[in-house]
Amino acid sequence: QVHLQQWGAGLLKPSETLSLTCAVYGGSFRDYSWTWIRQPPGKGLEWIGEINHSGATNYNPSLKSRVSISVDTSNNQFSLKLSSVTAADTAMYYCARGRAMRGCAHWGQGTLVTVSS
Amino acid sequence: QSALTQPASVSGSPGQSITISCTGTSSDVGGYEYVSWYQQYPGTAPKVVIYDVSNRPSGVSYRFSGSKSGNTASLTISGLQAEDEADYYCSSYTTNSTTIFGGGTKLTVL
Numbered sequence: 001q002v003h004l005q006q007w008g009a010g011l012l013k014p015s016e017t018l019s020l021t022c023a024v025y026g027g028s029f030r031d032y033s034w035t036w037i038r039q040p041p042g043k044g045l046e047w048i049g050e051i052n053h054s055g056a057t058n059y060n061p062s063l064k065s066r067v068s069i070s071v072d073t074s075n076n077q078f079s080l081k082l083s084s085v086t087a088a089d090t091a092m093y094y095c096a097r098g099r100a101m102r103g104c105a106h107w108g109q110g111t112l113v114t115v116s117s
Numbered sequence: 118q119s120a121l122t123q124p125a126s127v128s129g130s131p132g133q134s135i136t137i138s139c140t141g142t143s144s145d146v147g148g149y150e151y152v153s154w155y156q157q158y159p160g161t162a163p164k165v166v167i168y169d170v171s172n173r174p175s176g177v178s179y180r181f182s183g184s185k186s187g188n189t190a191s192l193t194i195s196g197l198q199a200e201d202e203a204d205y206y207c208s209s210y211t212t213n214s215t216t217i218f219g220g221g222t223k224l225t226v227l
């Protein structure tokens with residue numbers, strides 16, 4: 001059974017760096033790509049980016065200058081960093097297994113990140 | 118990249134069929150067979166109901182089906198049930214090796 005557990009700071013000040021980690025339990029970590037998606041309160045889903053087990057990444061062009069996704073295969077974890085956050089980055093952040101356009105079947109529980117001074 | 122275009126809301130009565138459209142361009146929906154649909158209840162993570170345009174994951178009701186014509190993908194739910202009331206999002210691969218979502222559609226079962 002596959003389980004994704006995510007954690008990270010939920011309250012940030014403008015200009016700080018958002019940092020979230022997602023640990024994967026069960027299944028084969030190396031056989032999949034790993035994805036981050038966010039959802040502002042009351043709004044739709046936004047794809048942030050993805051990484052495969054070898055570290056190759058793809059990012060949303062609108063976030064590319066601020067985002068970094070990394071993978072730690074020894075611990076079956078992957079992480080998201082988003083720098084210089086503003087109120088517009090306030091959202092529920094989800095980690096997920098697979099590539100979003102091919103259907104992510106397993107998701108983390110979500111982390112609400114609020115950016116406020 | 119601009120979001121794929123979905124109707125903001127659709128509604129139907131129990132037992133009826135509804136279709137949600139997802140319109141993009143030849144650089145995303147029209148160019149690849151990589152369209153997925155997600156169902157999301159309030160306060161929960163999305164759940165994939167269709168992947169690769171028309172494939173249904175194990176455990177998803179046969180009442181959910183997907184298709185694509187040109188730059189528009191569609192999700193059809195037949196035999197509408199109260200439990201189908203949720204938000205639905207499409208997603209597609211793009212020429213930039215990225216993924217784009219639709220704006221979402223709120224389905225109301227009357």
